[in-house]
Amino acid sequence: VVIQWFPGHMSKARRQVQENLKHVDIVMELVDARLPLSSRNPMLDKIIGNKPRLVIINKKDLADDLEIQKWVHYFESQGILAVKINAKEQQTVKKLTKAAREVLAEKLERASERGIQNKAIRTMIIGIPNVGKSTLMNRLAGKKIAITGNRPGVTRGQQWLKTNEALEILDTPGILWPKFEDQMIGLKLALTGAIKDDLIPKDEISIFALDFFKENYPSELKARYKLSDHEMSLSAVDLIVLLTKKYGFRDDYDRFYELLIKDIRDGKLGLYTLDRVSDLTAVDEVSDGN
Ligand code: G4P
Numbered sequence: 001v002v003i004q005w006f007p008g009h010m011s012k013a014r015r016q017v018q019e020n021l022k023h024v025d026i027v028m029e030l031v032d033a034r035l036p037l038s039s040r041n042p043m044l045d046k047i048i049g050n051k052p053r054l055v056i057i058n059k060k061d062l063a064d065d066l067e068i069q070k071w072v073h074y075f076e077s078q079g080i081l082a083v084k085i086n087a088k089e090q091q092t093v094k095k096l097t098k099a100a101r102e103v104l105a106e107k108l109e110r111a112s113e114r115g116i117q118n119k120a121i122r123t124m125i126i127g128i129p130n131v132g133k134s135t136l137m138n139r140l141a142g143k144k145i146a147i148t149g150n151r152p153g154v155t156r157g158q159q160w161l162k163t164n165e166a167l168e169i170l171d172t173p174g175i176l177w178p179k180f181e182d183q184m185i186g187l188k189l190a191l192t193g194a195i196k197d198d199l200i201p202k203d204e205i206s207i208f209a210l211d212f213f214k215e216n217y218p219s220e221l222k223a224r225y226k227l228s229d230h231e232m233s234l235s236a237v238d239l240i241v242l243l244t245k246k247y248g249f250r251d252d253y254d255r256f257y258e259l260l261i262k263d264i265r266d267g268k269l270g271l272y273t274l275d276r277v278s279d280l281t282a283v284d285e286v287s288d289g290n
Pocket of ligand 1: 059060086131134260
């Protein structure tokens with residue numbers, strides 16, 4: 001999905017999500033396991049208010065499990081239950097139903113005291129483009145469905161996708177925007193392919209990527225490009241020059257940028273998570289990114 005975000009579009013998306021919110025018991029916020037923070041919408045707290053929420057860390061098959069675990073604990077410390085999934089897997093349905101019941105435990109118990117048993121939980125999926133909303137909804141519905149986002153609730157009445165579990169999903173996912181005015185977030189989104197390739201220059205993405213892997217996953221970088229210890233100590237720019245030559249691309253750096261970015265997206269440098277809990281600053285935690 002290619003969406004051009006501008007202020008009018010943002011407030012419309014926000015309004016439509018808020019309208020649909022009235023009809024659900026719990027919001028499922030989908031994030032990318034490689035970017036558990038950068039793939040969040042900066043205004044989500046404001047948008048959903050105190051509606052119960054479950055954070056779903058998707059694409060776990062592409063990410064660094066150790067880091068994801070830290071993020072699960074981070075969310076927990078914020079009072080939010082987070083579960084990691086691969087939206088393509090069958091067991092996702094059970095996992096999310098169980099987690100939603102856990103978040104809503106008190107509410108369900110009160111309902112059961114009043115004699116209301118086994119009422120299906122109603123939920124909606126919210127996330128930035130490309131986090132896997134359609135994939136997940138198809139998995140939950142158990143079939144391929146045409147999914148378009150951000151329809152206002154009033155025109156047509158709600159349509160619910162029934163899973164084979166006690167869970168019903170609004171057929172319209174909420175599509176919100178990432179915090180792309182933050183340069184670092186832009187680089188991370190671009191590296192994973194979450195945003196269009198022409199939004200950020202490839203040389204900037206590549207320098208960021210080399211610096212990041214040198215610091216966080218040096219042995220994968222070293223092995224993939226057969227680098228010596230000395231070469232590993234070179235700056236990102238010097239590495240680019242060196243590897244462009246090594247590959248025989250002469251001085252066609254763009255060819256090397258493309259190769260590097262594709263390698264990383266394809267997991268050729270292993271599983272990775274670009275957002276690190278250890279990098280969290282006080283600013284991140286209170287940012288509302290208007
Ligand atoms: P969206 O509705 O939120 O915009 O995202 P969508 O479901 O279209 O998913 C975006 C891309 O992410 C798709 O890849 C999809 O297959 C992939 N994806 C979703 N969930 C997972 C996951 O848990 N693991 C992995 N590895 N990939 C996931 P695509 O290449 O754009 O399309 P396709 O050719 O795979 O269909």
